[in-house]
Amino acid sequence: MENIRIPVTRVEGHGLITLKLDDGGEVSDARFHVTEARGFERFCRGRALWEMPGITARICGICPASHLLCSAKAGDAILAVRVPRAADKLRRLMNLGQYVQSHALSFFHLSAPDLLLGWDSDPAKRNVLGLAEDSPELALKGIRLRAFGQEIIEALGGRRVHPAWAVPGGVRSPLPAEARDRLAAELPAARRTAEDALALFEKHLPEWQEEAETFGAFPSLFLSLVGPGNVWEHHDGLLRVVDEQRRPVAEGIDPARYFDYVGEAVEGWSYLKFPYWKAHGYPDGLYRVGPLARLNCCDSMGTPLADEVLGRFRKVADGEAVTGSFYYHYARLIEILASLERIEGYLGDDDLQSERVRADAGINELEGVGVHEAPRGTLLHHYWVDENGIIERANLIVSTGHNNLAMNRTVAQIGRHYLTGQKVTEGLLNRLEGGIRAYDPCLSCSVHAAGSMPLKVRLEGPDGEIIDEKGRR
Amino acid sequence: MITLEIAGRQVQALPGQTILEAAEAAGIHIPTLCNLKGLTPRGACRLCLVEVTSWRGKVVPSCATVVEEGMTVVAHSARLRELRRTILELLFAERNHICSVCVSNGNCELQDLACELGMDHVRVPYRFPALGMDASHARYVVDHNRCVLCGRCVRACSEIEGAMTWGFAHRGVDTVVATDAGGPWVDSSTCTECGKCVEACPTGALLDKGTSVAEQVKDPEVVSRVTERRPRA
Numbered sequence: 065m066e067n068i069r070i071p072v073t074r075v076e077g078h079g080l081i082t083l084k085l086d087d088g089g090e091v092s093d094a095r096f097h098v099t100e101a102r103g104f105e106r107f108c109r110g111r112a113l114w115e116m117p118g119i120t121a122r123i124c125g126i127c128p129a130s131h132l133l134c135s136a137k138a139g140d141a142i143l144a145v146r147v148p149r150a151a152d153k154l155r156r157l158m159n160l161g162q163y164v165q166s167h168a169l170s171f172f173h174l175s176a177p178d179l180l181l182g183w184d185s186d187p188a189k190r191n192v193l194g195l196a197e198d199s200p201e202l203a204l205k206g207i208r209l210r211a212f213g214q215e216i217i218e219a220l221g222g223r224r225v226h227p228a229w230a231v232p233g234g235v236r237s238p239l240p241a242e243a244r245d246r247l248a249a250e251l252p253a254a255r256r257t258a259e260d261a262l263a264l265f266e267k268h269l270p271e272w273q274e275e276a277e278t279f280g281a282f283p284s285l286f287l288s289l290v291g292p293g294n295v296w297e298h299h300d301g302l303l304r305v306v307d308e309q310r311r312p313v314a315e316g317i318d319p320a321r322y323f324d325y326v327g328e329a330v331e332g333w334s335y336l337k338f339p340y341w342k343a344h345g346y347p348d349g350l351y352r353v354g355p356l357a358r359l360n361c362c363d364s365m366g367t368p369l370a371d372e373v374l375g376r377f378r379k380v381a382d383g384e385a386v387t388g389s390f391y392y393h394y395a396r397l398i399e400i401l402a403s404l405e406r407i408e409g410y411l412g413d414d415d416l417q418s419e420r421v422r423a424d425a426g427i428n429e430l431e432g433v434g435v436h437e438a439p440r441g442t443l444l445h446h447y448w449v450d451e452n453g454i455i456e457r458a459n460l461i462v463s464t465g466h467n468n469l470a471m472n473r474t475v476a477q478i479g480r481h482y483l484t485g486q487k488v489t490e491g492l493l494n495r496l497e498g499g500i501r502a503y504d505p506c507l508s509c510s511v512h513a514a515g516s517m518p519l520k521v522r523l524e525g526p527d528g529e530i531i532d533e534k535g536r537r
Numbered sequence: 538m539i540t541l542e543i544a545g546r547q548v549q550a551l552p553g554q555t556i557l558e559a560a561e562a563a564g565i566h567i568p569t570l571c572n573l574k575g576l577t578p579r580g581a582c583r584l585c586l587v588e589v590t591s592w593r594g595k596v597v598p599s600c601a602t603v604v605e606e607g608m609t610v611v612a613h614s615a616r617l618r619e620l621r622r623t624i625l626e627l628l629f630a631e632r633n634h635i636c637s638v639c640v641s642n643g644n645c646e647l648q649d650l651a652c653e654l655g656m657d658h659v660r661v662p663y664r665f666p667a668l669g670m671d672a673s674h675a676r677y678v679v680d681h682n683r684c685v686l687c688g689r690c691v692r693a694c695s696e697i698e699g700a701m702t703w704g705f706a707h708r709g710v711d712t713v714v715a716t717d718a719g720g721p722w723v724d725s726s727t728c729t730e731c732g733k734c735v736e737a738c739p740t741g742a743l744l745d746k747g748t749s750v751a752e753q754v755k756d757p758e759v760v761s762r763v764t765e766r767r768p769r770a
Contacts, residue, residue: 110669112678118750119638226637228750236752424747426675452672453746 079505080520081496082333083479087526091483094476096468096500098336105458113139113427113453118228120445120460124506126169128226129162129217130438131445133299138445139232141320141432142453143425150418151234154220156299157410158230159436160403161216163298164254166439167355167396167403168213170504171261172206175393178498179265179272184491202264205257209400212247212254216407219243234422241417248411251404258400262373265397272390278481279499280389280474283308285341285351286360287466289319289437294363296370296402298437304361305341305351310385313341319435322444322461338468339461350473353441353466354503355395360385367409370402389474392502399439427453438463440504464505474499488521488534496521541608543587556599556610557585567612568621568650570628570739571687572600575761576696579688583624584650587612596620618654625650626659631710633665633682634740640753641741647685648740668713673723676746677735681713684742690714690734693760702728714742733759 079098086092104123111119117135121128133155140147147155173192181190181198189197196203214224220239221227229236269276290304291297303317303325317325329338329346341349351357365371377398380386386395410416427449434445441463448457478499482492520535539550543560550559555578560567571582580601587599588611596617599610611617628647636642650656668681686705691714694703702725706715716725735743736759744753 112670112672112680112746114747114749115638115640122637228752231749236749454670454672 079500080522081475081500082522082524083475083483084524085486085526085531089486091476091479092526094472094479095333096471096475097334098468105460108455108458111455113142113447113449113455114232116445116447116455116458117230117232118226121226121228123460125225126506127162127166127438127440129158129221130436130440130443132221132227132230133159134434134436134438134443134445136230136232136235136434137436138432138434138447140423141434142427142429142447142449143232143423144428145233145423145425147234147423148418148420150238150415151421151423152300153410153413153415154235154238154421155230157239157407157416158217158220159299160407160410161213161220163213163403163439164400164407165210165213165217166504167400168206168210170439170501171393171396171400172203172210174504175498175501176202176206178494178501179268179393183275183494183498187490187494190494202261205260209254209257209261212250215250216247219247231422233424236422238418238421239416244411244416247407251408251411255401255404255408258397258404259369262397262401265394266376269394275495275498276388276390278477279495279502280470280477281387282473282477283387284470285313285344285349286357286385287341287351287353288358288361288442289435290362291366294361295366296358296362296364298358298403300435303435303442306361306385308385308387310360310383313343319442319444320433322433322435326461328461328465334468336468337465339466340469347469350469351466352389352470353463354392355399355439356386356389356392357441358437359395359398365398365402367402367405369405370398373398373401389470389499389502392504396439396504427451440464440506441466462506464503467503467505471500471503471505474502486523486531488523488532493521493534539604539606541604541606541610543610544612550604552604554604556587556597556602556604556608559604560599560610560612565612567599568653569600570646570650570685571689573689573692573737573739573757573760575764576689576692576737579692581686581688582628584621586617586620586624588614588617622654622656623660625654625656626661628685629656629659630661630663631666632668632684633663638750639683639741640744640748640750641683641755642751644751644754645741646739664710671722672746673721674728674730674746675723676730677722677732678744678746679714679722680742680744682742683740684714685740686712686714687739688714689737689739689757690743693733693737697760697763698729698731698733700727700729700731703734733763736760 082095083091084093117132120135121132123131177190177195218224221229285305285307287305289297289301291301303319305314307313325342326339327342340346341351365374431448436443443463444461446459447455450456475496478495482495522530523532525531541548544565548559548563567585569585571579578600580598585599586596589595590609636648670680672678691703695701702716703714705712706719716722736756
C-alpha cells in the first residue's frame with residue numbers, strides 16, 4: 065500500500081498532496097498538506113490598530129488589497145464608526161479592481177494553459193508563455209485585463225502591491241479625476257476581453273466534461289456574504305449558507321458572530337486549519353467559499369450583463385447549486401464581468417472625488433470583526449485591543465482555509481479517477497494540481513505564509529512506505 | 538576667524554563652531570542622525586565621525602568637536618565609510634526596524650541614511666528585543682521598537698519647551714526614553730502636549746496617534762524656527 069505525493073505549482077505558496085493506496089492499489093485517502101507556517105496572528109500583538117491594514121496587507125502579494133480592506137473594516141468596528149459614504153464606495157472600487165486582477169491572473173495566467181493547451185500537453189510549455197505562443201491575442205488581452213485591475217488599485221492606493229490606503233474609519237484619499245478619466249477610457253477594452261473569455265469558456269465547456277465531473281464534484285454547503293435581497297455582494301452584507309439544492313441553511317447571519325456557526329478543526333498533517341459548519345459537525349460540515357459559493361448563494365448579480373450570464377450558469381445544475389469545483393473558473397469569469405459593470409457605475413459617481421473620506425474616532429470598542437469577500441472567498445479579521453488601541457489578540461480566517469476540506473476531498477476524487485497503476489503520471493500530477501488550482505487557493509494567505517507554490521505529490525502504501533514521489537518547483 | 542582644512546578644502550569658521558557647522562557652512566556634507574539644528578550637540582549616534590589628521594588620525598564626532606586653527610579634517614574615507622556603515626547596522630540590529638509597515642516609511646532619517654551609506658544588508662545578528670508601544674496619550678504614540686536613542690526628543694523637550702518630560706530610563710542596551718519617571722505617557726504631569734518631541738524624532742518611534750503606514754511626515758526644523766524667533770537673553 066502506497067502513497068503518492070505531488071507538489072503543486074502555479075498557485076500561491078507551498079503544498080503537498082499525499083494519495084494513500086489500499087492493498088488493492090486503489091486510492092483509499094488523500095491529503096492536501098499546507099507545509100508552511102508564519103505566525104502573523106502572533107506578531108501583530110502589541111502593534112497599534114491603525115497599523116494593522118498595512119501589516120496584514122503584507123500577508124500576500126496577490127491579494128494585499130483584500131487583507132487591507134478587511135483589516136480596515138475590523139478597525140471601523142473598534143472605532144465604532146460608520147465610514148463616510150464616499151469611503152465605502154472607494155473601498156468597494158478597490159475591491160472590484162482586486163477581483164479583476166486576481167481573477168484574470170487565476171484564469172489567464174494560471175489555469176488557461178491547462179484548459180486551452182491541454183492537461184497532458186508538454187509541462188515546459190503549459191504556462192502563460194506557452195499560451196502566448198499558442199494564442200498570442202488571448203494571452204495578451206488577459207495580461208492587459210489583469211493590468212487594468214491593478215491600475216485601479218494603483219490609482220486609489222498609490223501602488224499596485226501593498227498599498228496602505230484603507231484605514232480604520234475610511235480611506236486616505238479619493239480617486240483623482242485624472243485617474244477616473246484614464247480608467248474610463250480603458251474600461252470598454254477590458255469588458256470586451258471579459259466577454260470574449262466567457263464566450264470561449266462556454267464554447268469549450270462540453271470538451272471538459274470529464275474534468276468537470278471529477279474535479280471536486282460533490283454536494284456540499286456554500287457560504288458567502290449577500291446583500292439586501294440576496295444580491296451578489298463583495299464587501300459587506302450578511303452571511304448566507306445554502307446547500308447543494310440552493311436551499312438556505314442559514315440566512316441573515318451577522319458575520320461578527322461567525323464563531324457561533326463555524327468551528328475550526330486541526331489535523332496533525334497540515335498547518336492549515338479545517339473550518340466546518342458547526343451545525344453539521346466535522347467533517348460533514350464541509351462548505352465552500354469563493355466565486356462558486358458567491359454565485360450559488362446569491363439570487364442575482366445586480367447588473368444586467370452579469371445577470372444574463374448567471375441565468376446560463378444556473379442551467380448547469382437546473383437551478384440548483386453548481387457543485388463541481390471545476391465551475392469555479394466559470395464563476396470567476398462571471399465575476400470579472402460583474403466587477404467591470406460595477407466599476408463603470410463608480411467611475412461615473414462624483415462621490416468618488418469627495419475629500420470626506422475618513423471618519424475620526426478613538427477606541428470605542430475593545431473587539432471588532434471585519435468581514436469581506438476576497439476574490440478567493442470570505443475573509444475575516446477579528447481583533448481584540450486594549451483601551452489604547454494596542455492589539456492583544458488577532459484571529460484571521462482566510463478563504464483558502466474555508467476551502468481546505470473541499471480541496472482534500474477534491475484531490476481524493478481526482479486520484480481515484482485518474483490514478484492507474486502505482487506511478488504518478490504527468491497527467492495525474494497536473495490534474496491534481498488543476499483540482500487545487502480551481503479553488504485559486506492562496507496557501508501563503510492560508511497559513512499567512514510567503515512564496516510561490518511548488519506542490520509535491522507522494523504515493524504512499526498501506527504501511528506508509530513511499531512508492532512514488534513527483535514534484536516540480 | 539579660524540582657518541582649517543575639511544575634505545581637502547580651506548574653510549573659515551568662527552571660534553567655538555563645531556567641525557560639522559563649519560563643514561555645512563562650506564557645503565560639505567557629513568551624515569548625521571542625533572544632531573538637530575537648534576538643539577545642543579550630543580554625539581550620541583557617532584554617524585558624523587570624521588578623522589582629524591592633525592590629531593594623528595583620531596576619529597571624533599564632528600557635531601561635538603570644536604574647530605582649531607590649522608586643523609586638517611578628513612570627512613570621507615574608506616575607513617569612515619566602514620565605521621559609519623557598521624554603526625548604522627548596529628542601530629538597525631538593536632531594535633525592530635521594519636520599514637515596510639512603519640508609519641515613517643519614506644519619511645525617515647534612519648532609512649535615508651541606510652540608502653545614503655549603501656546599507657544593503659546587516660552583518661550582525663538582529664536582537665529582536667521584546668519592546669512595546671505606549672499609546673496611552675490622546676494624541677501621540679511612542680514605539681520603542683523604532684527608537685535609536687538619539688535623544689532629540691529629550692533635548693527638544695528640555696531645551697526648547699522647557700517641560701523636561703522626556704528622559705532616559707534604565708542602562709546600556711536596556712535604555713529607553715521615558716516620560717517623567719517612567720509609566721504611561723498619559724499620566725505625565727509635566728507634558729504640555731506641544732508635540733515638538735514627535736517633530737524632532739528622526740524615525741517612527743514618536744508618532745501622531747492614528748497614522749497608518751508611511752503616513753507620518755515630520756517637521757524637525759520646527760526646533761530651529763522656534764529658537765531663531767526667540768529673543769536672545
